[in-house]
Amino acid sequence: MFATILQTVLRQVRRHPLYVGLNVFGLALGIGVFLTLTLLVRYEYSFNAALPDVDRLARVDTHWTMPGTPPGEVAGSTFRAMPFLREDFPEIEAGIRFEDTDLQTEREGVFTSFASGLTDPGFFGVFGLKLLHGVPDQALARPDGLVLSERAAIRLFGTTEAMGRTVPINRAGVTVTHTVTGVLARRMTPDFLSDIEMLAPFSSEDVTTRFCFRSWASDCGRIYLKFRRRGDIDAVNARLRDFVIRHAAGAEGDHTAFGVHPEKVYGLSLAKLDEARFRDFHVLYAEDGVDRTVINSIGLMGLLALALACANAVNLATARAGLRAREVAIRKTLGASRRVLFGQFMGEALLVAAIAGVLGLALCEILVPEVASLTGEELVVRYGLVGVVLPLIVLVCGLASGVYPALVLSGYRPAAVLAAARMPSGGRGAARLRDGLVTGQFGIAITIVICMLVINHQTDFMRTADPGYVRDGLLIGSAMPGSDLAAQRRMLDALRAVPGVVTAGFGELAPRPGTKNLGTYSYDGPAGPVNVYLLQDTVGAGYFEVYRPRLLAGRWFDIARGQDDVPSRDDMRTRMANVVVNAGAVSRFGFASPDQAIGKIIRSGGWTTRIIGVIDDVRFESPRQAIYPEIILFDTLAQRPFSEPIPAIRFQGVAEAEMARRLNRAWAGILPDVASDFSSVDARMAAYYSGDERRGRIFTLGAAAALLIACMGLYGLAAFAAARRVHEIGIRKTLGATGRQIVALLLGDFLRPVMVACLLACPVAWVVMRRWLAGFDERIALTPAHFLIAVAGAFAIAILTVLGQTFHLARAEPARALRAE
Amino acid sequence: MLIALSHIQRLYRSDEVETTALLDIELGIEAGEFVAIMGPSGCGKSTLLNILGTIDRPTSGSYSFGGQELTELGEAALAAFRRENLGYVFQSFNLIDELTIEENIELALIYRRMPKAERRRRVAHAMDHVGIAHRARHYPSQLSGGQQQRAAIARAIVGEPRLILADEPTGNLDTENGAQVMDILQRLNDEGATIVMVTHSPSHADLAKRRVDMLDGQVVISVRNAI
Numbered sequence A: 001m002f003a004t005i006l007q008t009v010l011r012q013v014r015r016h017p018l019y020v021g022l023n024v025f026g027l028a029l030g031i032g033v034f035l036t037l038t039l040l041v042r043y044e045y046s047f048n049a050a051l052p053d054v055d056r057l058a059r060v061d062t063h064w065t066m067p068g069t070p071p072g073e074v075a076g077s078t079f080r081a082m083p084f085l086r087e088d089f090p091e092i093e094a095g096i097r098f099e100d101t102d103l104q105t106e107r108e109g110v111f112t113s114f115a116s117g118l119t120d121p122g123f124f125g126v127f128g129l130k131l132l133h134g135v136p137d138q139a140l141a142r143p144d145g146l147v148l149s150e151r152a153a154i155r156l157f158g159t160t161e162a163m164g165r166t167v168p169i170n171r172a173g174v175t176v177t178h179t180v181t182g183v184l185a186r187r188m189t190p191d192f193l194s195d196i197e198m199l200a201p202f203s204s205e206d207v208t209t210r211f212c213f214r215s216w217a218s219d220c221g222r223i224y225l226k227f228r229r230r231g232d233i234d235a236v237n238a239r240l241r242d243f244v245i246r247h248a249a250g251a252e253g254d255h256t257a258f259g260v261h262p263e264k265v266y267g268l269s270l271a272k273l274d275e276a277r278f279r280d281f282h283v284l285y286a287e288d289g290v291d292r293t294v295i296n297s298i299g300l301m302g303l304l305a306l307a308l309a310c311a312n313a314v315n316l317a318t319a320r321a322g323l324r325a326r327e328v329a330i331r332k333t334l335g336a337s338r339r340v341l342f343g344q345f346m347g348e349a350l351l352v353a354a355i356a357g358v359l360g361l362a363l364c365e366i367l368v369p370e371v372a373s374l375t376g377e378e379l380v381v382r383y384g385l386v387g388v389v390l391p392l393i394v395l396v397c398g399l400a401s402g403v404y405p406a407l408v409l410s411g412y413r414p415a416a417v418l419a420a421a422r423m424p425s426g427g428r429g430a431a432r433l434r435d436g437l438v439t440g441q442f443g444i445a446i447t448i449v450i451c452m453l454v455i456n457h458q459t460d461f462m463r464t465a466d467p468g469y470v471r472d473g474l475l476i477g478s479a480m481p482g483s484d485l486a487a488q489r490r491m492l493d494a495l496r497a498v499p500g501v502v503t504a505g506f507g508e509l510a511p512r513p514g515t516k517n518l519g520t521y522s523y524d525g526p527a528g529p530v531n532v533y534l535l536q537d538t539v540g541a542g543y544f545e546v547y548r549p550r551l552l553a554g555r556w557f558d559i560a561r562g563q564d565d566v567p568s569r570d571d572m573r574t575r576m577a578n579v580v581v582n583a584g585a586v587s588r589f590g591f592a593s594p595d596q597a598i599g600k601i602i603r604s605g606g607w608t609t610r611i612i613g614v615i616d617d618v619r620f621e622s623p624r625q626a627i628y629p630e631i632i633l634f635d636t637l638a639q640r641p642f643s644e645p646i647p648a649i650r651f652q653g654v655a656e657a658e659m660a661r662r663l664n665r666a667w668a669g670i671l672p673d674v675a676s677d678f679s680s681v682d683a684r685m686a687a688y689y690s691g692d693e694r695r696g697r698i699f700t701l702g703a704a705a706a707l708l709i710a711c712m713g714l715y716g717l718a719a720f721a722a723a724r725r726v727h728e729i730g731i732r733k734t735l736g737a738t739g740r741q742i743v744a745l746l747l748g749d750f751l752r753p754v755m756v757a758c759l760l761a762c763p764v765a766w767v768v769m770r771r772w773l774a775g776f777d778e779r780i781a782l783t784p785a786h787f788l789i790a791v792a793g794a795f796a797i798a799i800l801t802v803l804g805q806t807f808h809l810a811r812a813e814p815a816r817a818l819r820a821e
Numbered sequence B: 001m002l003i004a005l006s007h008i009q010r011l012y013r014s015d016e017v018e019t020t021a022l023l024d025i026e027l028g029i030e031a032g033e034f035v036a037i038m039g040p041s042g043c044g045k046s047t048l049l050n051i052l053g054t055i056d057r058p059t060s061g062s063y064s065f066g067g068q069e070l071t072e073l074g075e076a077a078l079a080a081f082r083r084e085n086l087g088y089v090f091q092s093f094n095l096i097d098e099l100t101i102e103e104n105i106e107l108a109l110i111y112r113r114m115p116k117a118e119r120r121r122r123v124a125h126a127m128d129h130v131g132i133a134h135r136a137r138h139y140p141s142q143l144s145g146g147q148q149q150r151a152a153i154a155r156a157i158v159g160e161p162r163l164i165l166a167d168e169p170t171g172n173l174d175t176e177n178g179a180q181v182m183d184i185l186q187r188l189n190d191e192g193a194t195i196v197m198v199t200h201s202p203s204h205a206d207l208a209k210r211r212v213d214m215l216d217g218q219v220v221i222s223v224r225n226a227i
Ligand SMILES: Nc1ncnc2c1ncn2[C@@H]1O[C@H](COP(=O)(O)OP(=O)(O)O)[C@@H](O)[C@H]1O
Pocket: A816, A819, B012, B013, B019, B020, B021, B040, B041, B042, B043, B044, B045, B046, B047, B048
């Protein structure tokens, strides 16, 4: 039996290479794309899943409900809560504080940056990660201990045998020598610690001096807790409101607490780590979060690619069935039973599917590294999964593409077939099935293409959209540690003296800001006081010329006007300061226009400020996030230093890379012990866009595959329709139809299902994309252009495909067609 | 003279062999004639008919129809010529399986600009003429050979062509059905249509007004039948 089947398949390859080729490669493409995308989706779904005891792990998140801003959940909380949590909740088995940071190693003035975490010695008690070398309990017990990832060990020492070796770590200008006390074993499944290359304990100075260890109102990292039982997480979560009331309350004016009713503005909650990947998409500053809908869409796209390919196989097989009717009829006359014929056709379909499956797996092996580099994920082909899925796919595809033709063919009555003048088309039912499948295929392909166009347009738009300042010719440095007035003045002078620099200026915020200060300001409006939670920035001379924000009303700060300079901390209660606000603040306070805001007084605590200018909103953060209403103070460096200012410079006439090198050198002249990294706005903001861009690339890939598969299907069908209709075309031409009329007839037949597909695809894509775009604060409008391009493209491709098949047919002398019987 | 063929030659070239289907045909046909073409299988009868019908082109020579030289016409002009002037009947009927009898017949008018009502009227008339009106809504596969051939004749005459070409119209039919078909053709000729018919049956050939015998791609004899 198998030999017969193999023989028939081989014969078909020889006699109908087009058919077999389209069938096998179409199916292989579908299977390859499906496997690849399934692996990608599985990767996303397995995020954090392999952390030991992940079901008992949770992160403490903070909820802010500040006036003028919609409430939001932030991934992280003050470290102040830590001891109270342990005290109040015996359900907590272990807990640690964790701060994401970049640690710099310093060797002879050369800094190398490592994505790192500062944490507590009990880290491994919460996260039971395996160590390649070292003892988990002791690895972070020494203040100079350092745990390296396998990769970091190799980067530093060329080997994982790094125990006991020393690493000079530079933090804010101070170098401390650490000793390697552990090397992490590599993990195959991704988690939120995957990128971490170094782990070091907090220094005792951190713990005693930093605000986020001491104040409820400040946070710089995250608390992770391990509970005794999973159920405890919800139980404790429910009691956190009381917890906040008990511990975060404080007297009026106490900067480390939230006054008498902390629960009105502040809340804590527990985020389960095994659910974090998708939940975090809606949590602020949780950068690992991904949109579950997007991941599911990618999975769906893989499934659709497979469905398309299967539909193709079914389609081609039914079309082919007609061509084989005569063969079947003759076989039957010669005594083949229905069962034997059925088995034969099913066997053929399964064999073809199996060959396609092997090719699909090969394609998957090629695609996976590509996708991994496109998405930046560590994706590998997992044979555990593939080994189960692939045979299933082959079976399903084989059965699907075999059963209809096998039933139809084995069911033919030989007399009818042999008596008919020409090959049967499989009847009206088969024709309708074929049309339906073409409609489905193109519908899916067009939907995916529209989505791809919109997604790529949006990501492109985010990159290029006006951020409210001029980002070209701009380089931004690292924050200067501390608040040393003299050093800050010297730094500015040094940077301004670098050849190529047009202007330099300080700001406490910059694109992709690190620390942010927010405070409540109030305006005594005609209808009572209006409170708005404002983001605060302090900027210096030159800032306006460097960033070039758009002034909407009033004026910018003037170094010559003493009122513009921010008062020293001692003078703040007595002296009014002039401030500039952004457009968002103007509308939050309820001023009718930017002009209306000029001269208005807004207060915060005991401090009074007057608005002298309004600038347009400036985007320093993710385009998904709304821009904060903002207040800007001016510091001339006359008396008051900035707190950790970020220098920015505008340059001209020098290549960006060269400019950055010069600036880093100038910086090293002032702060030789602090790593400097002057980089462009695009480089700093890249992380905000990269996720969407990667997924845009996946969609492009999927769209291309879907379209290709759909076209292969159409091409095959057109070829068969042409073959089947040679005779009909001959008759029509004999009766006086011109070549053009014949082409039009054939095109019409094929374009009808494509047109229906467009009508179905457009509304679906519209709904899906509107929902996706709603997730962006700054977004493109859905225009008919997106749809028209996709539809026109689909039509063009369909027309070319059909023309390629029918043109020669329509032109041929009819006598030949009639003779070809 | 309605049709004048002169020095018509038709060669078929394949990779190695060159077949001469028509060697050097000289033939004139008057309007209103009924010509029967006879000859052994493979002598070029169908090729000649195809060239007369412009569904094949001669390799060389000239073909004039009603004074117009057809070998110089382009594809679209030939299609227009066919739809205005010609009707075909084939040995193997050549009806389209997916269309009903009525639709098959209508096909001969569909490429002309003609109102739907007029088309319907003419189709009904043609079906009456050959006696298959009661089968209008059937598909070809549901009809007997004789009925199919009568439908094919209806299709050939529905456009009221000046020339009807019939390639062994009775070849696939039994005696009775063959006689019926010949009856119809004769009637059409009496009504003024010019007919050229290929046949293997001497008795059917005798029903024509003129008989042309072919051999190896050439016309050997052309005789007028006594009436
Ligand atoms: N398309 C073709 N290709 C090659 N040879 C052909 C073709 N059509 C006809 N012939 C050859 O031309 C000759 C005449 O054929 P035809 O006109 O069909 O003969 P008949 O008189 O039987 O109708 C035959 O030898 C045939 O083999």
